[in-house]
Amino acid sequence: MTTPNTLADPIEIAKFWKNRRCNESVHVALSGYEGHPLINVRVYSTGTDGIDRPTLKGIALAVRKLPELAQAIKKALVKAQALGLLDGGGE
Template sequence: MGARKPELAEPVVVDQFWANRRHDAIITELSTYQGHNLINVRKHAMDRDGKLKPTPKGIAIKVTRLPELAKAINKALAKAQELGLLEGGDTE
């Protein structure tokens, strides 16, 4: 049997950025749910109290699939640059 994988007691925010002028944010976090370690990339909306709340818009997949997701994102970035969809080639 393999070694037991570590579990996170609380989600760990890896990155976040504003998605639009309404102060919606995209938050990327690592977490454990029912024994599965996940990467969660989700849109959060600002509520009336000024707090960010998660929305149903996003994805959560096992961290073991993270290399495949990173490869797909990098392919999308390269294609967007090739098609001139990004101004000045900025990647941030």
Template sequence: MGARKPELAEPVVVDQFWANRRHDAIVVDLSTYQGHNLVNVRKHAMDRDGKLKPTPKGIAIKVTRLPDLAKAINKAVEKARELGLLDGDDE
């Protein structure tokens, strides 16, 4: 069996961006839960105090599956451009 993987004491936010005009955000973070390292892509909503709070809407998968997720996202971007849903210079 391989060496034990490091665990994160606290989630590490990798990126976030606004999802809509209601100030909902998509937050991508890395964390450890019950000994499993995860990547979490989750919608966060603004509370009354102006703080982002996670919602149940999102996914959490083992970080070892991250290359597969990235490949699938890249394919979706290519297909969206092919179908005219995105311009070539959209980010």
């Protein structure tokens, strides 16, 4: 039997630019808070020194909510495609 990871150190899953200016990025990570595993989707601001720093913009949900979040994003993707909103690269 495997022991659940305590996620003392966040595990980065994905990172992508939020805008064309490349001064903000969206980070998706698995993390933990007080022993609870979380999925964290957060906007980071890139300073003039090139270091990404987390902002207050974002959401942290219990990992058990991840299937619901994934389903909601999948529905949004299908709807955006049906409306022709992604034909220009999504911006």
